[in-house]
Amino acid sequence: MTAVGKSAFNSAVDAVRAGGRVVAVGLPSESMDLNIPRLVLDGIQVVGSLVGTRQDLEEAFQFAAEGKVVPKVAYRPLNDINAIFKEMEQGKIRGRMVIDLRH
Secondary structure: OEOOOHHHHHHHHHHOOOOOEEEEEOOOOOOOOOOHHHHHHHOOEEEEEOOOOHHHHHHHHHHHHOOOOOOOEEEEEHHHHHHHHHHHHOOOOOOEEEEEOOO
16 A cells, blocks of 8 residues: 555555565546556556545565565765755655664
8 A cells, every 4th residue: 555646656566576466545636657568577556445444554564574574774974854855846765764873
């Protein structure tokens, strides 16, 4: 599942493994870009849903509990904050960005 937003949808498709499924929940304000050759060659499914169910939520938590979901997290120093915001605006950040205040 992914949040409503073009970059989130596109990142989800880029991140899913071969044979995986991306569930787009909600309606983004703009169209998503799909890598059709990757969808076809890797057998990736993209499905849409206006709402998730309790079963969907339970399955998502189970995936995480089984270690099947590995978040992409990058740590950057506070000095990089302006570059980070620029990357965010351009949709270049994959995963989560953490500002490390220790440095």
